[in-house]
Amino acid sequence: MHCVVTGGAGFIGSHLTERLLNDGHTVTVIDNCSTGRTANLDHIAGSPDLTILIKDVADAFVTAAASDVRATTMNVGSDNTYSVDRLVELLGGDVEYIRKRPGEPDCTFADTTRIKELLGWQASVSFDDGVDKMLENISYWQAAPVWDKATIADATAGWFKYLKD
Numbered sequence: 001m002h003c004v005v006t007g008g009a010g011f012i013g014s015h016l017t018e019r020l021l022n023d024g025h026t027v028t029v030i031d032n033c034s035t036g037r038t039a040n041l042d043h044i045a046g047s048p049d050l051t052i053l054i055k056d057v058a059d060a061f062v063t064a065a066a067s068d069v070r071a072t073t074m075n076v077g078s079d080n081t082y083s084v085d086r087l088v089e090l091l092g093g094d095v096e097y098i099r100k101r102p103g104e105p106d107c108t109f110a111d112t113t114r115i116k117e118l119l120g121w122q123a124s125v126s127f128d129d130g131v132d133k134m135l136e137n138i139s140y141w142q143a144a145p146v147w148d149k150a151t152i153a154d155a156t157a158g159w160f161k162y163l164k165d
């Protein structure tokens, strides 16, 4: 099949592209590189290990595209909720707490009932294994921009415009 992946130079799209190529499809990537980087596609010629980082999401997309289900919204999620504290614990290193941002939810939890029922899909990579794999491959993000106080303030300026304490 010939597939078109919009946003294919982004994090999810680049791994979806890799999965489709591995499945034997031809792929055209359309991306305006507003947040994505063509470097995100370099790994397709490189480490196959990276696919596991986004394996579940790519699986869900491929399963949905191959199904007869149309015009329905389905959540893709782990079927669980994890705290930022737990993520920080797994990542290790020093911790600095900052004040809660206005409108920031205390907890988000994707309801995956529909995707399980309609597609029989569910996540297979555990949160801990996913973080482990990400840490093993952390050099992949070496060139990724790192937030500092100025750039995060700029990127989240809209939140403060519309949300109040």
Ligand SMILES: NC(=O)c1ccc[n+]([C@@H]2O[C@H](COP(=O)([O-])OP(=O)(O)OC[C@H]3O[C@@H](n4cnc5c(N)ncnc54)[C@H](O)[C@@H]3O)[C@@H](O)[C@H]2O)c1
Residues within 6 Å of the ligand: 006, 007, 008, 009, 010, 011, 012, 013, 030, 031, 032, 033, 034, 035, 036, 037
């Ligand atoms: N990564 C996650 O954990 C996560 C979780 C939940 C939801 N999402 C959502 O999934 C989507 C993809 O996430 P991601 O992490 O891959 O983001 P990303 O920013 O890495 O990828 C998005 C890609 O779309 C491209 N793009 C944006 N506007 C475009 C346009 N008009 N034409 C062509 N290309 C365009 C960007 O350049 C980028 O490459 C986003 O909508 C994100 O909010 C991501």
